[in-house]
Amino acid sequence: MANIQSTNLPLWLREDGTIYKLLVCLENYTLSLDTPSTTTTTFCGPETATGATTFNISFSAVCKVGADSTQVTLKDCARWQVNGTTLYFKMQSPSASSAGTLDVFFAGALLVTASTYVAAVNDAIKFTGTMTGTGSLDILPTA
Numbered sequence: 853m854a855n856i857q858s859t860n861l862p863l864w865l866r867e868d869g870t871i872y873k874l875l876v877c878l879e880n881y882t883l884s885l886d887t888p889s890t891t892t893t894t895f896c897g898p899e900t901a902t903g904a905t906t907f908n909i910s911f912s913a914v915c916k917v918g919a920d921s922t923q924v925t926l927k928d929c930a931r932w933q934v935n936g937t938t939l940y941f942k943m944q945s946p947s948a949s950s951a952g953t954l955d956v957f958f959a960g961a962l963l964v965t966a967s968t969y970v971a972a973v974n975d976a977i978k979f980t981g982t983m984t985g986t987g988s989l990d991i992l993p994t995a
Contacts, residue, residue: 876923881911907985933964
């Protein structure tokens with residue numbers, strides 16, 4: 853059994869339409885899922901109830917001059933956050949052009965809800981952000 857390499861699971865984003873773009877010069881990202889739960893202790897034993905699962909993506913990227921039309925940049929992320937733009941994301945491995953069963957698939961709608969821009973001495977300008985899911989998370993691709 854082989855590992856899935858992170859380079860084979862890029863973060864794809866789209867603002868509208870069907871054209872997904874890559875977040876430019878991504879250093880790392882994390883997809884977090886959270887299912888709230890409540891456990892009540894009874895004479896019959898513990899009973900656990902769960903709520904709806906929520907999700908968010910945190911990321912870190914390096915700013916790039918001259919990004920092309922297939923890349924999401926710092927300016928895109930800032931614009932989306934300020935305008936409250938709903939985005940759609942997709943993570944899948946193998947890539948969409950590969951035939952066969954997907955090992956990993958996540959997709960859903962989200963909003964950019966936090967961002968930070970860092971300019972450190974002797975380093976590239978970086979930006980980090982959080983995108984908070986809205987609605988449900990798809991874990992199986994639609995036909």
